Amino acid sequence: MPLTQPAVTRQLQRLEALLDAQLLDRRSKPARLTPTGVAVLAEARKVLAAVEELKQVASQSAEPKGVLRLGLAHALCEPALADGLHELGRRHPAVRLQLASGWSSELLARVDRGELDAAVIHLAGAADAMPPPRGQVLAEDDLVFLVSPQLPLPARPRLEALNRIGWVLTPDTVCGSRGALRAAVERSGVALHVAAEVQDAALQAGLVQRGLGVGVMPRRRAEAWSRMKLRRVSVPGLRLRMTVSLVRALHLGRLARAVDTLEAVLKERLRRQGRRQ
Known part of the structure; x- marks a missing residue:
């Protein structure tokens, strides 16, 4: 006035x-x-x-602008992630990405402390005992057991037989799938036999192909390594499951629309990718 x-x-x-x-x-x-x-x-x-x-x-209706601090879990080496980040940049050119990788538990803590605006994480464990996921679920997938085709194993080997060969796992000791696997093995009275701890998915697959251990991978990623002709086996009484979710900080202001875009694009890309498998 x-x-x-x-x-x-x-x-x-x-x-x-x-x-x-x-x-x-x-x-x-x-x-x-x-x-x-x-x-x-x-x-x-x-x-x-x-x-x-x-x-x-502070306005959630304003055009997204500024630095978006985004965490990505180590285990999620998905082509859909690259697609989602590219689409985010195309739709919101004034947003600059600051990416950080880490284990899901670490990324969650950083979101809670306000060090990250959002994080794409995964939660894994026994399918019948998984805790509720944090954030918005983007995709769900089974974890599968992979072995070298040269190993003389039946299609449904006992868990004890796989444990004698040893496991090729990520170094994430707080991973829910690793905890569920350890619990299942220890119920038979023996310790979990880890043959190798490897973060890189391609190296994991290479070690499994050469018979150096048993791999545990999301179904989508396992089928992406089909050229290696890894053999998939099932363990009676043990089913592992994984969810991928996006967790965001409470107050994002105008960056909220950018995170909305990322969430929608990743959900669609992961759904499409899962349907192709």
């Missing part, structure tokens, strides 16, 4: 009293800014611009 001249004069006088400085030279006709007034005006414009920027940051 427009201010009257007396109202403007009173506000200017209050500002001068607050700053303990003369901003207007009232001796000249018309009145003009003093050197201090010129300097204060320049700083005031910066303050107003910063306030406007603050409103934009």
